[in-house]
Amino acid sequence: MIRIFIDADACPVRDETYRVAQRHGLQTFVVSNRMIAIPSSPLIERIVVTQGMDVADDWIAEQVNAHDIVISADIPLAARCVARGACVLDPRGRILDEDAIGMALAMRNLMEDLRATGAITQGGRGFTRADRSTFLSALDTAVVRGRKRAAQAR
Template identity: 35%
Template sequence: MSRSEDHSTTRPTIFVDADACPVTAEAIAAARKHSLRAVIAGNSTQNLTRHIRRADPREETGGFWVDTLPVAVGSDSADFAIVEELSPGDIVVTQDIGLAAMALGRKAKAIGVRGRVFSLATIDMDMEIRHQEKKVRRQGGRTKGPATFTEDDRAMFAANLDRLIRGQMES
């Protein structure tokens, strides 16, 4: 029986979309704390293993373990690689609304790097806003970029990820 077929006896895996992710270390720390598998996904130009401590197991040992998911350089390569690996109840850390939407569609959870937990109730509106902003930029217009990432954002992410993990493990 595969992991996705028997979700009742499995624990979530935390997938980190590592492309420009400022909270990879915090996500791995949460996986360590809760003895969950962590997978760091990114293109082959990144040194994904820099996030792994020497003492971190690279193979499943019944508790925490960490691995990398290297993907080809290209738009959305990491996103599609993560989606292929997802099982219901897994958690995806991403800045990408499109990946968050695909994760929710696979019955996984998604959390942004500032701690926002994405929801099925609002993801369609998020996608529409992204689409409209992209249209404006394609026509030569400007849209407001994200605010500078702060330590408060980092703390909010860590707290909300911990809550999300605890909720997934209780269900």
């Protein structure tokens, strides 16, 4: 069975994820280190982890299985989840899979180094309505693909 895990502390697409999860009947875990409001649904579960560096990431990485879907902009977490067979989507709808995660990690590390040297001082572009739309489409696609892969694995 496919499950969805949301790295929720700074996730701008929680509401969109809830709607897709409800439509497809998927168990969804909203993982954060603080209380976050969630819809009242037997399919949606709030997981509040203790405060600390990467505690929510660790919980997700330990729980996720093949065919699960993870929503996160955290590239190192994405790499850990992909290694376990999960499909990872960032909030802009970019699929981070085995083919894409290596480049994503390299770019993250490069940008981190450039920021540390002061070569880059601006953040990324703002989150747009088009980003939400792209995310919704990518999440629906990930659910359909995940179901097909899970059925083939049986």
